[in-house]
Amino acid sequence: MTALVAVVGALGAVAVVTGLLVFTVNSMARATFLLLASFVAVGAVLIGFGLGYLGTVVILMMTIEMMIMVVFMVMLMMNPAGLMPMTMVHNRRGSWAIALVVFGLLTTGVWLVPFPTPGPAAVGDPTLALGDALMGGQMLTMMTLGLALLATIVGTVAVAVSRR
Amino acid sequence: MSTTELVLRLALTAAAALIATGLYGALSQQSVVMIMMGLELVVNGLLLAAGAFWWAGGAPVVASVLIVVLVTVMAVEMAMGFAVALALYRARQVDLTDDAAELAG
Amino acid sequence: MVLAPGLVLVAGLAAGLKAVTAGESPATPAVETLRLLGKQRRRTPDDDPGLARVGLALLPVAAVLALAVVPLGDRAPVDLDVGVVWFNAMEVVAWFAVWVAGWGPNAVTSLAGGYRVLPLGLAYEVPHMLAIITPAIAAGSLSPVAIAAAQQDLWYAVWMPAAFVLYLVSVAAMAFWGPFAAPLGRDLAGGAAAEHAGLDRLLLLAGRWMLLTAAAAMAVPLFLGGGAPPPITGPDPFPGLPALWFGVKLAVVLGLLLALRRAVPMLRMARFATLAWVVLVPLAVAQALVVTLVVLA
Numbered sequence: 367m368t369a370l371v372a373v374v375g376a377l378g379a380v381a382v383v384t385g386l387l388v389f390t391v392n393s394m395a396r397a398t399f400l401l402l403a404s405f406v407a408v409g410a411v412l413i414g415f416g417l418g419y420l421g422t423v424v425i426l427m428m429t430i431e432m433m434i435m436v437v438f439m440v441m442l443m444m445n446p447a448g449l450m451p452m453t454m455v456h457n458r459r460g461s462w463a464i465a466l467v468v469f470g471l472l473t474t475g476v477w478l479v480p481f482p483t484p485g486p487a488a489v490g491d492p493t494l495a496l497g498d499a500l501m502g503g504q505m506l507t508m509m510t511l512g513l514a515l516l517a518t519i520v521g522t523v524a525v526a527v528s529r530r
Numbered sequence: 531m532s533t534t535e536l537v538l539r540l541a542l543t544a545a546a547a548l549i550a551t552g553l554y555g556a557l558s559q560q561s562v563v564m565i566m567m568g569l570e571l572v573v574n575g576l577l578l579a580a581g582a583f584w585w586a587g588g589a590p591v592v593a594s595v596l597i598v599v600l601v602t603v604m605a606v607e608m609a610m611g612f613a614v615a616l617a618l619y620r621a622r623q624v625d626l627t628d629d630a631a632e633l634a635g
Numbered sequence: 636m637v638l639a640p641g642l643v644l645v646a647g648l649a650a651g652l653k654a655v656t657a658g659e660s661p662a663t664p665a666v667e668t669l670r671l672l673g674k675q676r677r678r679t680p681d682d683d684p685g686l687a688r689v690g691l692a693l694l695p696v697a698a699v700l701a702l703a704v705v706p707l708g709d710r711a712p713v714d715l716d717v718g719v720v721w722f723n724a725m726e727v728v729a730w731f732a733v734w735v736a737g738w739g740p741n742a743v744t745s746l747a748g749g750y751r752v753l754p755l756g757l758a759y760e761v762p763h764m765l766a767i768i769t770p771a772i773a774a775g776s777l778s779p780v781a782i783a784a785a786q787q788d789l790w791y792a793v794w795m796p797a798a799f800v801l802y803l804v805s806v807a808a809m810a811f812w813g814p815f816a817a818p819l820g821r822d823l824a825g826g827a828a829a830e831h832a833g834l835d836r837l838l839l840l841a842g843r844w845m846l847l848t849a850a851a852a853m854a855v856p857l858f859l860g861g862g863a864p865p866p867i868t869g870p871d872p873f874p875g876l877p878a879l880w881f882g883v884k885l886a887v888v889l890g891l892l893l894a895l896r897r898a899v900p901m902l903r904m905a906r907f908a909t910l911a912w913v914v915l916v917p918l919a920v921a922q923a924l925v926v927t928l929v930v931l932a
Contacts, residue, residue, distance in 0.1 A: 367533045367534075367537075368533065370533075370537055371533065371536060371537055371540065374537050374540050374541050374544075374582075375540050378540060378541060378543070378544030378545075378547075378578070379544070381544060381548060381574070381578070382544055382547040382548055382551065385547075385548050385551045385552070385571050385574070386551050388551075388555065388567055388571070389551075389554065389555045389558070389559065389564070389567075389568075393683065393686075394563070395683070395686060395735065395738045396683070396686060397564070397567065398567075399686065399689070399731075399735060401567050401570065401571070402731065404548070404571065404574060405570075405574055408548075408574050408577055408578045408581075411541065411578060411581060412577070412578075412581040412597075415581050415582070415584065415585035416585065416589075417581055417584060417585075417594060417597070418715070418716060418717045419717045419720060419777070420581070420594060420597045420598070420601075421581075422717050422720045422721050422724050423601065423720060423724075424577060424597075424601065425724045425728075426720060426723055426724035426727055427601055427604075427605070428604075429724065429727040429728055429730075429731050430727055430756075430757070430760060431570070431604065431605070431608055432731065433727075433730065433731060433734065433753050433756060433757060434608060434612070434753075434757065435563065435566070435567070435608075436734060436750075436753060437750075437753050437754070437757075438563055438612050438615065438616075439563050440750060442562070442563060442615060442616075442619055455558045455559055455560060456558065456560055457557065457558060458558050460557070461553075461554045461557035461558035462554060462558075464553060464554075464557060465550040465551065465553045465554035465557070466550065468546075468549065468550050468553055469546055469547060469549075469550035472542075472546035472549065472550070473543055473546050473547075476539050476542040476543055476546060477539055477543075481535065481538060481539075481586065481587075482587070483532065483534045483535050483538055483586045483587065484586075484587065484588035485532075485534040485586065485588065486534070486585055486586070486588075486589070487588040487589040491716070492589065492594060493716070493717060493777065495589075495591050495594070496591060496594045496595065496598070498591075499591040499592075499594075499595055500595065500598065503591075504591075504592070504595045507595055507598075507599065511598070511599065511602045514602065514606055515602065515605070515606065518605075518606045518609050518610060519609075521610065521613065522609045522610060522612075522613035523613075525610075525613040525614060525616075525617045526612075526613040526616040526617055528620065
């Protein structure tokens with residue numbers, strides 16, 4: 367239990383620091399790499415919580431997503447390498463203010479709200495429980511997700527395809 | 531405060547920091563690709579929070595279903611975002627939001 | 636702890652075998668390793684050595700982490716209940732490592748080589764994922780140990796041949812090897828490896844063989860019954876030696892991959908993407924559907 371405090375604290379800090387660095391480095395390659403590091407840290411925390419399947423899936427999916435991100439980065443960005451340092455930001459001060467206010471509000475809530483914490487339960491297999499739920503009680507959620515993904519496939523192709 | 535509560539609040543604080551960082555990125559960046567990274571970070575924070583609630587709340591299955599929903603949301607957001615970015619680029623040859631806001635193009 | 640040196644050894648043997656089939660001396664990989672160890676690293680102007688080194692080191696590490704969940708015999712070094720997903724995640728991390736290694740030197744051929752990994756990976760990840768999920772569906776478990784144990788009566792390679800062939804093809808693509816070697820292609824003067832010398836180059840080239848060997852090792856529990864003898868031989872002639880059977884089967888899988896490399900010419904980028912999306916993905920879905928229906932029936 368105390369080990370988990372250290373693990374969650376350390377990996378949470380890694381996730382936040384790498385997340386912050388994403389917006390400070392010059393090079394896009396470094397930005398995607400750091401974003402991936404942030405996701406891997408969160409995936410590791412999920413595994414630490416006992417969600418082995420979901421944590422691994424987060425690592426797997428986010429690595430693939432970062433590869434897609436890189437494809438578009440090289441395709442679209444005018445200066446992906448960061449060889450000529452430049453800032454591509456607007457309204458930095460306002461953005462910081464909004465972000466800090468949101469962080470303050472959320473953190474106040476986190477430390478003041480009394481959460482009901484029955485604590486870690488001795489469930490059998492969380493992967494099995496998740497599968498049962500998705501194919502049983504949460505079937506509607508699963509169907510909605512499936513439809514949303516189908517609509518996304520059709521929509522992205524319709525939007526992105528060349529009209530020439 | 532019990533250890534369970536401490537772990538939950540630590541994880542939620544990290545999640546709040548991730549959400550705020552992502553918000554800063556999405557609001558301040560001009561490049562479409564970088565804005566996308568900000569939005570991803572927000573969802574990353576939500577993933578962490580959902581996992582923490584699953585662990586501390588006696589393993590309710592809805593929390594893990596929520597994580598599945600969040601992962602799907604991320605995939606949809608990426609796909610739609612890049613489709614729009616590509617369409618924008620085809621039409622105007624721009625990848626910065628400020629340029630896209632100009633009507634003349 | 637013996638996992639990493641063992642993987643290096645087997646990968647080296649596989650590379651030696653490849654050298655023999657290519658008409659070179661079987662000692663070529665060993666000689667090449669010593670030569671690269673003696674050479675200096677190379678830097679290019681305005682490069683990003685930190686990022687490149689992280690990527691180069693990540694490639695062999697990812698291969699070892701992928702192998703860690705594979706049962707070498709009847710037990711896995713780390714018996715993970717979601718081993719199949721973990722294995723796939725580590726393979727994907729290896730691709731990202733190659734991209735970063737190609738990006739680092741800030742040179743045209745190297746960047747183009749690293750960039751080629753991305754469409755290759757994205758195209759072959761989907762059939763690969765479906766090919767490894769199909770045995771998991773049949774066994775009703777994501778643990779490689781449980782999947783191997785479920786094949787006592789019939790190997791999955793016999794029962795789901797399409798998935799087995801898809802696995803072998805996508806493994807070659809996974810390790811950007813053989814017909815799918817475009818990221819390190821000769822047309823790019825070595826691609827992602829073009830600007831790396833000495834230890835950097837060794838990590839990239841050896842890491843590729845380690846990734847290929849780890850992926851070949853996973854085929855044994857997924858499709859060939861793990862450390863058990865073939866179901867048709869009757870009683871086990873070597874009882875209590877699952878590691879021996881594992882080794883024999885791993886040699887067979889590596890032999891099949893080398894035969895694939897000899898039989899199939901190097902594919903053009905556009906060709907292998909079309910092949911994956913138009914032929915292999917529908918085939919993989921159909922195979923998974925058939926297996927699911929049989930399991931449910």
